[in-house]
Amino acid sequence: xxxxxxxxxxxxxxxxxxxxxxxxxxxxxxxxxxxxxxxxxxxxxxxxxxxxxxxxxxxxxxxxxxxxxxxxxxxxxxxxxxxxxxxxxxxxxxxxxxxxxxxxxxxxxxxxxxxxxxxxxxxxxxxxxxxxxxxxxxxxxxxxxxxxxxxxxxxxxxxxxxxxxxxxxxxxxxxxxxxxxxxxxxxxxxxxxxxxxxxxxxxxxxxxxxxxxxxxxxxxxxxxxxxxxxxxxxxxxxxxxxxxxxxxxxxxxxxxxxxxxxxxxxxxxxxxxxxxxxxxxxxxxxxxxxxxxxxxxxxxxxxxxxxxxxxxxxxxxxxxxxxxx
Amino acid sequence: xxxxxxxxxxxxxxxxxxxxxxxxxxxxxxxxxxxxxxxxxxxxxxxxxxxxxxxxxxxxxxxxxxxxxxxxxxxxxxxxxxxxxxxxxxxxxxxxxxxxxxxxxxxxxxxxxxxxxxxxxxxxxxxxxxxxxxxxxxxxxxxxxxxxxxxxxxxxxxxxxxxxxxxxxxxxxxxxxxxxxxxxxxxxxxxxxxxxxxxxxxxxxxxxxxxxxxxxxxxxxxxxxxxxxxxxxxxxxxxxxxxxxxxxxxxxxxxxxxxxxxxxxxxxxxxxxxxxxxxxxxxxxxxxxxxxxxxxxxxxxxxxxxxxxxxxxx
Ligand SMILES: [Zn+2]
Ligand SMILES: [Zn+2]
Numbered sequence: 001x002x003x004x005x006x007x008x009x010x011x012x013x014x015x016x017x018x019x020x021x022x023x024x025x026x027x028x029x030x031x032x033x034x035x036x037x038x039x040x041x042x043x044x045x046x047x048x049x050x051x052x053x054x055x056x057x058x059x060x061x062x063x064x065x066x067x068x069x070x071x072x073x074x075x076x077x078x079x080x081x082x083x084x085x086x087x088x089x090x091x092x093x094x095x096x097x098x099x100x101x102x103x104x105x106x107x108x109x110x111x112x113x114x115x116x117x118x119x120x121x122x123x124x125x126x127x128x129x130x131x132x133x134x135x136x137x138x139x140x141x142x143x144x145x146x147x148x149x150x151x152x153x154x155x156x157x158x159x160x161x162x163x164x165x166x167x168x169x170x171x172x173x174x175x176x177x178x179x180x181x182x183x184x185x186x187x188x189x190x191x192x193x194x195x196x197x198x199x200x201x202x203x204x205x206x207x208x209x210x211x212x213x214x215x216x217x218x219x220x221x222x223x224x225x226x227x228x229x230x231x232x233x234x235x236x237x238x239x240x241x242x243x244x245x246x247x248x249x250x251x252x253x254x255x256x257x258x259x260x261x262x263x264x265x266x267x268x269x270x271x272x273x274x275x276x277x278x279x280x281x282x283x284x285x286x287x288x289x290x291x292x293x294x295x296x297x298x299x300x301x302x303x304x305x306x307x308x309x310x311x312x313x314x315x316x317x318x319x320x321x322x323x324x325x
Numbered sequence: 326x327x328x329x330x331x332x333x334x335x336x337x338x339x340x341x342x343x344x345x346x347x348x349x350x351x352x353x354x355x356x357x358x359x360x361x362x363x364x365x366x367x368x369x370x371x372x373x374x375x376x377x378x379x380x381x382x383x384x385x386x387x388x389x390x391x392x393x394x395x396x397x398x399x400x401x402x403x404x405x406x407x408x409x410x411x412x413x414x415x416x417x418x419x420x421x422x423x424x425x426x427x428x429x430x431x432x433x434x435x436x437x438x439x440x441x442x443x444x445x446x447x448x449x450x451x452x453x454x455x456x457x458x459x460x461x462x463x464x465x466x467x468x469x470x471x472x473x474x475x476x477x478x479x480x481x482x483x484x485x486x487x488x489x490x491x492x493x494x495x496x497x498x499x500x501x502x503x504x505x506x507x508x509x510x511x512x513x514x515x516x517x518x519x520x521x522x523x524x525x526x527x528x529x530x531x532x533x534x535x536x537x538x539x540x541x542x543x544x545x546x547x548x549x550x551x552x553x554x555x556x557x558x559x560x561x562x563x564x565x566x567x568x569x570x571x572x573x574x575x576x577x578x579x580x581x582x583x584x585x586x587x588x589x590x591x592x593x594x595x596x597x598x599x600x601x602x603x604x605x606x607x608x609x610x611x612x613x614x615x616x617x618x619x620x621x622x623x624x625x626x627x628x629x630x631x632x633x634x635x636x637x638x639x
């Protein structure tokens with residue numbers, strides 16, 4: 001079992017952390033004095049678990065955002081390693097670049113060969129710099145485009161994992177056509193005659209997320225978020241104060257529960273108590289089971305039907321009034 | 326010189342430089358600008374008589390600066406008189422998130438609707454451009470910065486579907502700050518929706534010309550604006566995905582290259598096909614359209630039952 005002090009606790013976890021600290025102390029004292037405190041420890045542990053469950057069942061939107069951005073949260077490659085039975089990573093946009101912020105490759109999910117695409121955040125500071133904190137440049141979207149087309153040609157289901165603060169806002173990204181790269185992916189995803197399942201595993205940051213986020217099924221982890229703009233960015237524009245991010249996070253309706261209600265996603269994947277990072281293998285199992293189940297459902301549809309269904313799904317999204325004449 | 330004489334003089338010269346020998350005093354200039362009789366060019370400071378500016382398609386006669394124009398003005402400039410048939414004018418925005426920042430979104434909507442006399446940030450419809458039938462959509466930056474919410478997405482998707490169905494070329498003019506934050510994730514999904522409709526139009530072998538006007542950013546750039554089979558831009562238009570302020574936050578203030586994200590920059594980067602001055606747009610669009618005809622049937626589309634049953638909304 002990991003010690004709580006090397007687990008990067010979030011602020012709202014402090015009450016649990018304090019309790020766990022006490023459990024540690026009691027355990028140490030009991031050992032030192034050769035006393036059997038196991039019953040007391042069991043009770044306190046149950047209480048800590050209960051407290052954590054309670055805290056995580058009522059997270060505010062901005063707290064969920066912190067869980068979604070947790071540095072230890074499982075990334076695309078973490079899930080690939082745990083849910084796939086085989087994996088062959090593929091690289092490059094064939095136009096001179098390979099963006100490490102998007103990974104892709106061929107995999108087997110059980111017996112089923114699939115194409116996997118996902119944003120990739122780093123696992124530590126050095127890796128994060130290499131991965132550009134999961135913020136793709138056009139080359140990343142063009143690599144994704146190439147792999148989507150490949151999946152379509154060979155009839156491979158496409159599984160995408162969304163976890164990005166957004167497409168990278170940089171001079172080079174603009175010079176190379178960030179907008180065009182994203183737009184082309186959006187359009188292409190509506191042409192593919194294969195099953196596509198997208199899962200928001202962490203942070204769904206705007207157009208940079210959507211560029212690999214159009215599928216027949218959209219799943220979302222319980223503490224993941226998905227937003228048109230970062231709450232900080234929204235607060236800076238509408239409140240003229242980035243510190244109003246908690247208000248913006250609430251107003252933007254970015255949680256999985258909100259998105260289910262707004263009929264943007266199809267299913268919420270429950271996370272282990274305390275978030276996916278506390279029990280990554282458990283989260284991976286949940287993900288794998290859901291993907292297999294949806295793949296099985298979608299396998300009943302023809303390529304044409306899959307394409308049509310995807311069109312209708314996104315065609316319905318939005319809210320407006322049709323005034324009568 | 327009397328004011329009457331002066332007006333006579335003005336007819337000879339279409340514009341007048343502020344820094345030159347101005348026949349009327351500063352105070353009067355300010356007053357007449359306020360009256361809307363004259364407009365000062367933000368690029369070269371030249372004062373131009375408003376009517377002359379209108380006649381020159383809102384392009385500064387001195388420096389060629391393209392003033393921002395409204396969607397109705399754009400349609401009037403481009404389409405054959407009397408050919409405009411608006412579509413889906415009965416679509417109006419709502420407030421699905423009950424979004425509230427400093428002000429409720431519903432209140433903002435009402436303000437902009439009153440100010441612009443538009444229901445939302447795009448006009449869509451059918452019309453003829455130099456005799457060629459087209460489906461056309463024009464964004465209006467005055468309405469909440471041309472932001473794309475559900476109404477913009479739906480109207481563009483419906484227009485595109487109509488163009489697909491009627492075998493019509495599609496022309497979309499963009500002018501937008503990006504997605505409409507107040508509609509949250511639903512505004513993001515309009516990027517998907519418009520791209521989906523354009524995919525079908527493309528599959529049907531129809532032509533889509535995207536015209537980028539100042540400014541076009543964010544979710545509009547990253548969806549329909551960059552999906553044109555052909556992409557044109559007005560001179561000096563600023564177009565990008567991320568706004569300059571956002572980029573400066575990462576690279577530092579004043580570090581952006583000269584002319585960054587202008588139409589000229591985009592052309593040099595190979596991101597657009599051509600820059601066309603507004604005064605030539607109609608002619609050049611007709612030229613392109615004529616080179617793509619005929620495709621399937623070229624008969625003029627009859628006024629559809631849909632357009633006939635739609636009453637203009639107030
Ligand atoms: Zn291409
Ligand atoms: Zn000028």
